[in-house]
Every structure is written in C-alpha cells, then in structure tokens.
C-alpha cells in the first residue's frame with residue numbers, strides 16, 4: 001500500500017499562486033491611486049510650511065481658503081476610474097481558477113472557462129462608485145473647514161483617502177470570487193462536486209465550512225459556525241468564497257471518498273487510455289492517466305474529513321489571524337470542547353478521536369483565557 005497523495009499539497013501551491021495574482025491585481029488597481037495620494041500628502045506638508053510655518057499654527061481666513069480650494073480641486077481631479085483594470089484582473093482570476101481547478105480534478109485545461117459573472121461586474125461597479133463618493137465627500141468636508149491646524153487638514157484629507165482602501169478590498173474580493181468561479185467551471189466540466197477549503201487560521205465561520213461538500217452549482221450552509229452566530233451572507237445565499245473581505249478560503253473539485261465509484265471512473269479512464277494509445281495520441285494518453293490518478297487519489301484520501309479534522313484542531317489550538325478577537329476563539333474552543341466531552345474515547349463532531357494532549361492544551365488555554373500561541377506553525 002502506498003500512502004495516498006494528500007490533495008492539500010497541490011491546493012496550497014495553487015493558493016500561493018493565486019495570492020501572488022491577487023497582489024498583482026491590487027498593485028495594478030491601487031498603486032496609481034497610492035502614488036497620487038503620497039504626492040498629495042507631500043504637497044500639503046510643503047504648502048502648509050510655506051503659508052503657515054508651524055504644523056500647530058491655527059490657520060483661517062483667505063489663506064486657508066486658498067489652500068483648501070487648491071487641495072479639494074486636486075482631490076476631485078484624481079478622477080478615479082479603475083473599473084477596466086478591475087475587470088481585467090477578474091478575468092485573469094477566472095482563467096487561473098479554471099486552470100487550477102482542472103489540474104486539481106486531473107482534467108485537461110478548459111477551452112471555455114466563461115466570462116466574468118454579473119455578480120462580480122456589479123461588485124466592481126459598486127466598489128468604484130463607493131470609492132468615488134469617498135473622494136467627493138472627503139473634498140466636501142475639507143471645503144467646510146473654517147479654522148484648522150495641519151493635523152486637522154490631514155485628518156479630513158484621510159477621509160478622501162479611504163477610497164484607496166475601498167478599491168483594495170474590491171480588488172481582493174472580486175479576484176477571489178472569480179478565482180472560485182473558475183474552479184466551479186472546472187468542477188462542472190469534470191463532473192465533480194466542490195469542497196470548501198479554509199486556511200488553518202481562517203475565522204470561526206469559515207473554519208466550520210472547511211471540508212463541507214456541495215454540488216458544483218450548490219449552496220453552502222452559511223449558518224454553520226464554531227462561533228456564536230454565523231454572519232449572514234448578502235441575500236442569505238452562500239455559493240462559495242470570498243465570504244467576507246480578506247477571506248482566503250477556496251473551493252476544490254471533489255469526486256467523493258467512494259472507492260467503488262472511483263474504481264468505475266478509473267476503469268472508464270483505462271478504456272480511454274487504451275483508445276488513445278491505439279490512436280498514437282500521447283497527449284490524450286497522458287491526460288487520461290492524470291485523470292485516472294486523480295480519481296484514484298480522490299477515493300483513497302478522504303479530503304473532506306481531513307479538512308474538518310484540521311478545522312477542529314485549529315479551533316482547539318486557537319490558530320487565528322490577529323484580526324480575530326481572542327475572546328471569540330476562546331468561546332469557540334469552549335463550545336467545541338463541550339461538544340467533544342470528557343470521556344476517554346470522546347470524538348469530535350467530524351468523527352475523529354481527539355488525543356488527550358490536544359484536549360488538555362485547550363483546557364489550559366480556557367483556564368488562562370488565552371492561547372499561548374495563535375499563529376499556525378510553519379512546519380506541518
């Protein structure tokens with residue numbers, strides 16, 4: 001017996017590739033805006049020093065008016081229009097998702113991964129409009145200042161600069177949505193279902209979905225959470241990640257942990273291999289071999305179970321991002337421990353027997369009200 005290949009290795013490679021793509025989208029979309037604002041900040045500091053001298057000086061009257069008029073004109077003049085760049089990167093994300101999904105499912109690359117979805121187009125329009133509004137309201141409020149020192153001017157100018165953060169969030173969310181739409185297209189093509197894959201330090205809502213499986217066009221149960229109450233997605237429908245801003249979850253095609261089913265698929269592929277060999281088509285032979293191997297892996301390694309176990313471990317170990325409150329994680333670990341119970345052979349909700357050492361460590365964290373370390377260890 002050989003050890004079955006863990007599909008998470010490939011999925012994590014793909015995740016790194018996707019993160020690099022996402023960062024490229026952000027720097028493309030947000031980079032130019034960032035340069036404009038950085039230059040604008042320098043201009044404010046320089047002009048203030050020339051007109052009023054000290055930063056603490058209270059400026060008012062005509063000279064303040066002149067400064068603010070010029071500043072607001074510059075802000076309004078930024079003329080934010082990143083919609084094309086956002087759309088371009090969304091399309092790239094879909095292609096990457098389709099490619100990665102095809103590789104994870106062991107099928108050849110898709111000839112038609114589809115167009116950017118209407119949801120993503122709407123999200124782009126909304127994000128751009130919101131960012132533009134931020135610029136306008138920021139400029140408006142600056143104009144209304146009657147008297148101000150430098151800190152006050154910068155504080156008001158920062159309202160306009162929030163446009164930058166809005167664009168970044170839009171770029172990241174739409175990238176992840178389309179990446180997963182591409183993966184969905186690959187699952188459809190492969191005749192596979194979809195499994196939710198969360199990072200080990202994902203939030204309590206996302207971790208509860210890790211390892212859950214739906215049909216390629218299905219919906220996930222958004223009510224699942226290790227926390228108190230899961231956040232309701234817009235419209236009450238959760239088709240996949242991104243679930244919230246900065247969600248790093250992803251989908252992966254899944255054929256099912258079903259040896260018999262996988263064997264029959266493998267058998268179909270064996271015929272395909274023979275046929276391709278008879279035709280002398282080496283590309284088709286290789287593709288069919290990969291598909292057979294993927295189906296066999298899918299059967300021999302229970303990915304959903306492994307993911308659910310991993311998620312429960314994360315809750316017990318308190319692995320989390322700094323952005324998630326420790327209290328939330330302490331309460332989640334408390335709730336999970338109660339569900340596991342204290343019996344010697346007690347099992348976690350997903351079915352694995354939780355080692356006493358893991359339970360003890362979690363209990364210690366609960367008593368102290370804090371986890372010793374919250375970050376995921378790098379060596380697995």
Ligand SMILES: [Zn+2]
Pocket residue numbers: 198202203206241243244247248249
């Ligand atoms: Zn997530």
